[in-house]
Every structure is written in structure tokens, then in C-alpha cells.
Amino acid sequence: MDTLFKSKDYLPHLSVDCVIFGFHGHKLKVVLPKLKKVPLCSLPGGYVRAQESVNKAAQRILRERTGLENIYLEQFCVFGESDRADPQVLRDFLVSNNISIAADSWLMQRFISIGYYALVDFSQVTTAVGAFDESCEWYDVQQLPDLAFDHADIILKALETLRLMLDHKLVVFNLLPDTFTMKELQTLYETILDKPLRRDNFQRKMLSTGILQRVEKKFTGAANKAPYLYRFWTMP
Amino acid sequence: MDTLFKSKDYLPHLSVDCVIFGFHGHKLKVVLPKLKKVPLCSLPGGYVRAQESVNKAAQRILRERTGLENIYLEQFCVFGESDRADPQVLRDFLVSNNISIAADSWLMQRFISIGYYALVDFSQVTTAVGAFDESCEWYDVQQLPDLAFDHADIILKALETLRLMLDHKLVVFNLLPDTFTMKELQTLYETILDKPLRRDNFQRKMLSTGILQRVEKKFTGAANKAPYLYRFWTMP
DNA sequence: CCAAAAGTGTTAACTGTACACCCATGT
DNA sequence: ACATGGGTGTACAGTTAACACTTTTGG
Numbered sequence: 399m400d401t402l403f404k405s406k407d408y409l410p411h412l413s414v415d416c417v418i419f420g421f422h423g424h425k426l427k428v429v430l431p432k433l434k435k436v437p438l439c440s441l442p443g444g445y446v447r448a449q450e451s452v453n454k455a456a457q458r459i460l461r462e463r464t465g466l467e468n469i470y471l472e473q474f475c476v477f478g479e480s481d482r483a484d485p486q487v488l489r490d491f492l493v494s495n496n497i498s499i500a501a502d503s504w505l506m507q508r509f510i511s512i513g514y515y516a517l518v519d520f521s522q523v524t525t526a527v528g529a530f531d532e533s534c535e536w537y538d539v540q541q542l543p544d545l546a547f548d549h550a551d552i553i554l555k556a557l558e559t560l561r562l563m564l565d566h567k568l569v570v571f572n573l574l575p576d577t578f579t580m581k582e583l584q585t586l587y588e589t590i591l592d593k594p595l596r597r598d599n600f601q602r603k604m605l606s607t608g609i610l611q612r613v614e615k616k617f618t619g620a621a622n623k624a625p626y627l628y629r630f631w632t633m634p
Numbered sequence: 635m636d637t638l639f640k641s642k643d644y645l646p647h648l649s650v651d652c653v654i655f656g657f658h659g660h661k662l663k664v665v666l667p668k669l670k671k672v673p674l675c676s677l678p679g680g681y682v683r684a685q686e687s688v689n690k691a692a693q694r695i696l697r698e699r700t701g702l703e704n705i706y707l708e709q710f711c712v713f714g715e716s717d718r719a720d721p722q723v724l725r726d727f728l729v730s731n732n733i734s735i736a737a738d739s740w741l742m743q744r745f746i747s748i749g750y751y752a753l754v755d756f757s758q759v760t761t762a763v764g765a766f767d768e769s770c771e772w773y774d775v776q777q778l779p780d781l782a783f784d785h786a787d788i789i790l791k792a793l794e795t796l797r798l799m800l801d802h803k804l805v806v807f808n809l810l811p812d813t814f815t816m817k818e819l820q821t822l823y824e825t826i827l828d829k830p831l832r833r834d835n836f837q838r839k840m841l842s843t844g845i846l847q848r849v850e851k852k853f854t855g856a857a858n859k860a861p862y863l864y865r866f867w868t869m870p
Numbered sequence: 871c872c873a874a875a876a877g878t879g880t881t882a883a884c885t886g887t888a889c890a891c892c893c894a895t896g897t
Numbered sequence: 898a899c900a901t902g903g904g905t906g907t908a909c910a911g912t913t914a915a916c917a918c919t920t921t922t923g924g
Contacts, residue, residue: 409744410645411645411646411647411648412648412746446746451716452746473711473712476688476709476712476748478687479687479688480687508645508684508685510648512714562802566798580903581902581903596887596888598887598890598903601905602905619896620901620902621895621896621897621900622894622896622901622903623893623901623902623903624895624902625902626904815876816876817875832914833875834876834877834914835913835915837876837878839913856923857874857924858873858876858921858922858923859874859876859921860876860921860922861876862876871924872923872924873922873923874921874922876920876922877918877919877920877921878917878918878919879917879918880917880918881914881915881916883914883915885911886909886910886911887908887909888907888910889907889908890906890907890908891904891905891906891907892903893902893903894902894903895900895901895903897900897901
């Protein structure tokens, strides 16, 4: 492990954790790697290189986990409690995986974590299993697995921030494919806010913002009127 | 300087900068220490102790600068560009003050700064001049002096965040004395938002929140109706 | 009585919500 | 034809913005 992460290459005591949100099957999801040999998941995270900006580090970590570039990414909170990472959890992980590192290694020290959340198009992502991961999968935000350290708190705080953002920034389009139906957009809003919205008024509200471009009709084969497909209006 | 800040006592590469907002004479102000011997101000800041939470560190720094406890304090952004602190500025400061520290001292390294903003009652604060400060004064936010590093950006970002917060959190009362007139509260809002508000509607809106307690009348000796004094309603 | 500033009543404009109906599509 | 779900017209309610009037104070 020390050979992978050399202390002089990274800033000590500082980590970046990413809450990667996706939307699939009417559910809000997050990417969580499962740690090898211990029954815990963690947030995809990493360290900041000595000459790398923190934002760039977050982008790099995200790229390593999802293969995606140019992703909507926002720093939302710093987690700086001195006891936020239970050392026993880390020890269990190291022992279970036969990893021995010096007790005074920089990896054994206290870490302050900078939390980022990313909004990605679920269909575009192929999660990458890291060196210390058994798997790396999408989990329903409402049914999170057991998480290491304070990572459940971090996800909760990210979700809170996302809800606040919905009101005054149009960011959720990053969670959808290029074109989508009004119904899909509404379901996404309902999922994030965890409350039902009126179909008719939602449609009007969205159209009134002027950021939706009606593209074409979507014929699903279902016995009903084919909905329009919309595209998020971006400057050409 | 090395004798004051021992590397093992603090987390390296990590600093906390506080934007301390106050309100006086119809102006929004911030506390800024002026550096000794160089024509620059900086933000009141400090480092995080090895076993101290980041929030606690911010509180401590604030206490050292203003003497106040239990202050409204909120972490708002991390500043993590690798080139955010111009090394020449730091060198000039050190040379001008005849401070010699090793080129590889932890203080000469790159720092990631965690930005906090504080809202304080101007009249309660007596600013404390630090060891490396020539002075420590209140400055008008609209007329900031020259600032070291990226500290002007940090103040701007803090102000933006404060404006956003105005809408959905009642925080500004921390900037006012215990009792105040409706006019003073309105002026504060106008100053932060940098736009005029209607006197009549503002009054109604504030009263409708139910958080204002009418206390007594304030006779100023002016040739007009004496305004009521209000108090921010806090649980007993 | 007048000027100045505080407080309140009233109305118009706007926004959000609910109910309705019409439209398109496949069985 | 009809069941299903998408799209839109409209009316009602609640909120916000604007104007006007009254009240209080000292000169």
C-alpha cells in the first residue's frame, strides 16, 4: 500500500470523497465501492497530489471511477472532526487483507475529507473496481449498505445540498441522458425531493424556464399519446 | 516564526480563513489585519491543531480575533488551487520583517484554506492585533484594501454565500445588537443585497415571520414618529 | 401647522394550485 | 370505440408589489 501511495506525492491528512449521483429506474443512486474482505462500502475517494488543485483532484478521482470527463461536480462540505474515521475499521480492513503498513505511516493519520457531489448520466457510466475494492456498484440512496467511517453522513449531507440546489440552479439535467421525456424529468424531481408533484403544473413550470428544447416525439409502442422528447438547452 | 508554529502541533498544508462580517454606519464590514511592514491586509486565519476538529479551529481563531464566543459561524468553501498563494508575497513579508525560516519549513509549503464566515455584532467586538499584524481593523466591504494571496476572492465568495443564505435562513440577526429598529434591519438587508427595498412591504414581511418581538419605543429626539424597537425572538 | 419618518389599509399584479378538457396512440 | 397517458385552457387562491393614508414626533 505504501508503494502505491507515497507520502511525498500526496498532501497528508487530506482526502477527497465523491458522492456520485445517478438516476435509474425511478431511483436516485450512488456509486459505492465495496471494500475487500470486510462487509463495508465506502465512498469513492482519493488524495490530492502535491501540485494538484483540490478541484482537479476531485475530477481525477471521478474519472478514475466512472471513466467520464467534464462532469458536473461541486464541492459541498468539509468533514473535519478529529474522530471521524474509526481507526478500528481501518485496522480490520488492513488485517483482513494482509496489508501491513507502519503505524506511523501517513495513511494511518487523521484525515480531513473534502466532500464533492457529482451528477452523472447513469447510462454513460461503467464503474471501475479499484485495487482495494471487491466491487463497485450503484446503490439506491434510500437503501444504503453499511458504510465505513462517516460516509453515510457525507451522503446525507450531499443529498440535502442537492435538494437545496434544485430550487435555484438548474443542475439536474446532468443526471439525465441527452434527451428525455417530461415524465422522466418529473420523476427525477419527485425522487430527489421525495414528494409527488402535479404533472400539469410541473410541465408548465419547466417549459416556462425556457431551457427545454422540444426535439421530437417518442413512440414507445404503448397505447397512449407519444410524449415529446426534450433536450436541455445549451449554448451552441 | 518556527518557534511559534511547530509543525507537529498543526496539520500541514491546511489553513482556516475567517471572513468576519459586521454592520456599522449603514455599511457591511469585515475584520482585516494589516500585515507588518508590507502594504497588504490578509484575512484573520490560522491553522488546525493535530487533534482539533476543523470547526473548533475556526471557533478558536475567531475567539482569538474578536474575543467572542458562541458566534454564528459557517464553513462555506475550500480554496484549493495549487497556486493560490503567491510565494513572492510571502517572501516579501518575511524579508521585510527580518523573519528567516527554512525554505523547507512546513510554513513555506502549499496551503489549502477552508473558508468560514462569521456574523457578529459590531458593537460587541474589540479586534485583537496578532503577532504579525500592524493593526486589525474593520473595512468596508465595498472598499477593500489590497489583500494578500486570494483573500479578496475569498471575501467575495463569502458575500455571495451570505446573499444566498438570506433567502432561506434567518441569520442576519447575528449582525445586529440585541434590540434594533425596523429601519436598521431594512438597511442591513439593503446593504447585503445591494438593492433598495420598499419600506412598507419589508416591514410586513418581517413581522409576518413571527420572529420579531416588539419591545418598546425609541425616542431619538428627531422631529418624527418614534420607531419601535424590536428584538429577535429566541427561545427562553 | 408643518416636515419627516413610522406604521397600516387597500388594491392591483403576479404566481402557484387545482380541475377540466382535449389530443394522440395502440388494442 | 375506448383505455391510457401527454399536453393545455382556465379559474381560484395565495403571495407580492405598489400606492395611499394615518399617526407620531419636534420645530
